[in-house]
Amino acid sequence: MVPAIALVFLRQRRGAIAPLAAIVFTVMIGFAAISVDVGSFYLARRTLQTTADLAAIAAANDVSRARAAALSAITAAGYPTETLTGLETGTYSADKAIPIDRRFASPGGQPGNAVRIELRWRTPLIFGNALLFLTGQSTDGLRDGVEIAVKATATSSRFVSLSIGSRLADLDGGLPNAFLGALLGAKLSLSAMDYEALATANIDLFSFSKALASQLNLNAVSYKDVLAANVTAGRLLDAATSAARASGSNSAAVAALVTLTNATATASGVVSLSRLIDLGPFSNLPIDDRPLIGARVNALDLVRAVAELMGGGRLVKASANLGLPGIASVSLTIAVGERPVGGSWFAVGMETVSVHTAQTRVLLDLSLVGDSTFALVNLSLYLEVASATATVQRMSCSDGSVQVAVRPAVIDIWIGSVGDAEMTNMQVRPAPKPATLVNIPLLARISGRAHVAISNMDDVRLGFSAKDIADGQPKVAKTRDFLTSLTASLIGDLKLYVDNFSLLPAEVLGTLLSKILVKVTAPIDTLLYRTLGLLGVGLGNADVWVHGTRCDGAVLVG
Template sequence: MHINPTSGFARDEDGAVAVIVALLLVVLLGFAALGVDVASLYRERAMLQSTSDLTAMSAVGHPDEATARADQTLARNRSRTDALETLELGRFLRNPAIAPEDRFQVLAAGSPGINGVRVVLQQDAPLHFARIFTRDTHVNLHRSALATRTGAASFSLSSHITNLDGDALNTLLAQEFGIDATINAGDLQRLDDTSVDLELLFAALNIEVGRNPAEILNATANGSQLVGALQTLLPTALAVQLDGLRNAAGGDNFTLRSLVGGIDTDLGLTATEFLSGVRFSALDVVRSLAATETVGTGININTNVNISGILSTKTILTAGEPPARSGLIALGEEGVQLHRAAVRLKSETKVATSLLGGFGDGIEIASVNLPIYAEVAGATATLEEIGCSTPNPLDVAARFSTSSIPLHPANGTAVAALYLGKLPESSGAVDPASLEFADMLEVNLTIPLLVTSLKVTGITIQARSYVPVGQSQSETVTFTRQDIMNADVIRSFGSGELLTSAVGGLLSTQNTEFRVKPGQEGLVAGAAAPLIATLLNALPGRLLSTLTTPVDAVLDSALGAAGLELGAGELELTGHHCETVQLVR
């Protein structure tokens, strides 16, 4: 039988698998090599992203040292310093109303408002087996990261409205809203002891806002809405005591910035998260409602003086408008300001005539009236630094600059001014040139004649005097982290104890002018002239020696009732707000 080896070999399938495997092995090894390189590139990219995240987070902690901190982070992560391709400082707004691509705005170094850092890192990732498919030996990778942290503080300044006692506050509420708006002393104390969360208060107002939740700060509400919202946060027994105020407050509108102002509402979610950390007493909400009504409005202050020689005194407090609208509390980043309005205190004091003593035969003092005004400059506090980055308890947590708001230019840099006389009715700064003479003494004269005597009654002696008090100066107020931990968050600024010397200057012979009331010249002519001359010569020294102490006590009592002190104030740090450093897109 003939055998054909060639055809047999062609039909033989033994070893076919080995051939196929041999042919595909090259392809399989190629894919394996490509897989190794792809995995390597993914790993390199993930590591580069992690380094980018760490670099951005480190840099945003200290934006002023962003480049140095970025280089330090790269070195610690064994990356080349030239890996930092881009580092941008800017402002990031966590605001749902802003398109994501527009939420980060690049700013120049040192610009106010920087709260974000964006970095772009680049790195050459080596190729391994994939080189058989390309001439390249590496692939250039780029990864970016954006980190943000916003720091803020909330703080308050002492003012006439925050320091009014219960009687004075009720007087103001009755003046503005009627007697039904007043609150008894026990409930006032309970309101003062009850803490309110600002975010919950705003939520209780149930005001519709757009996509940016921080727009609630620009919303308006009326007094009835505000008191009603406050009632929902109070115990029932206390809440019902505010029904009278809620009904009386009515529809007078005010912006919610009268409670807290200063924060940039474009910060969106950041701003509302800060609101949740702002707390104040329920009584402060009532005070804020009252404060919106006080500009230019005289408030009667009960001074309850019991001073020898003082028959009566009537005190009216008038608040001026601050140079910029401020809330009861300021909340904001570095640069935010809070203003305390200037205040004018008018005191009409009747003095016992016996206090002046006698002026000689024929001269009788029938009455003594002292119309004195005290003008207290407003104050400004500016947040200069907020510390968020250091755990050291002795490092600065917040630093403020404080200064007085200037009075009228004619007062120079004085922090207060005292006036004896008559001023025009106004809530603006007092121009010393507008001070007029005011009735001070009523005098009766007895003129001896040959047979009898002539009595001249109702002669009025007028007076005026003016003295600036103190000198404005900027001061720095600092709080450390340890202060915050110890709840040591109130600082005094300015210089107190100016009143006594100021009253002495007001009544001094150098500053005080006297005259007979115009139109009465005929009454003091002739034989009456020597008696009037004797009185006017003795009066300056007598006023200074006999009235300085009681007038000082009267003004001190009036200022104390209004919670004021010439040339001094208090700043309270009510909150230290620092976001956690976070990565955003």
């Protein structure tokens, strides 16, 4: 028999479901509340991450205004500005050999091609605080919600190509043949029309590099490999000839390049073009790939740059009879130094890419036509030319414009004497001694010394529009204290030292000599301008070309 008490419980078993149901229902509500909070948390995180991604892309599209661009994207998404807790500009390298977490590098605060940002935001708990309170848990630190932190990195493909130099004027064959021939180690006989033809022809540097690879029998190599190879002047000019033909240059320019190639076929010495041309992010591309960015340079500029590279580091001497009024003959002594470390004449790169001219020294020994008192006057002009620099400050993908800051070269010019050893020691600036101007036995010996400097301590800013770049025309940056006539300024500063053996007073001899020098100020200014032009620098100015831009837009990389 079943005990009576058991029957009672059996009759009441349905009532035990109520408390159990209450417990289960409470647990279900708790899980639902947690699910709502967790879902809210992940939604808030995903929304914040999306905002971070958009902000990083906006900043990478305008690295020079990265913070302003990022904040604009953040506030547009409804977040306050203080959500942005970290922003760093740098460079991103898409090199598979580099671990992903090391591909972003900060270049010391300078703009690069990438931006890394961090956002922080607190998302409120909808039911979490109530559940914690009911379970007796502390809610300290959670009353304002849970902090979410996200990061995003974006990089952009924004590249610009530019070069620095000086346009050549009055291209008669005398001075260019003497100067370029001495640097190349060959005897040149190009005419003025040959030089004019070269000055109107353009050569694509990517096609030039490919032609050079063919000359050197290099296969399956990159542009960097080709430009780093040691090459003779003859091979370099032969490759330039092939590139000129491929680009459809005029026949006169091709013929002039063939003449140069033949003249330098036996010239000794090899150089690496990597010191002259920097293809930046495209350097590692296979030689058969043609990057879509402007890289067309003037054929004469390329010849001059190659000649400068061949003659760099040694003393080069040449003479020329230029037919300038009042100048009987000219002897040139040239020493071409190194560009700044990492500098080049032509470069492709991101914002802040720079190009440089080379440090150069020139000594011009002139024989001047005198008068009845002084039949012949000698004049030694020494020029110390520092490096000029052009740096891209900003490029705009919206309108294709480029802003360039240019620091023209500091030029010191002396009437004075400098020895060969002083010319080649680029670490020490020479101190020219008084140079002998007139030496007439039994009459007088007159020496003199003078100094004038052209300098500019501030950058000159040049703006290139998309049309300027398409037209391929250079822009010039001039020093503020540019002197119209350097020679006249020198003569005005000239201090004479007279050893007088005649009956004429020293003051009279000085006056007679000054009259001779004043007559040749204009021809000497022309000579200085043309000589510096052949060196790729201007008389108190610097010419800059922007050859092209490329904007591929920003993408997320991490």
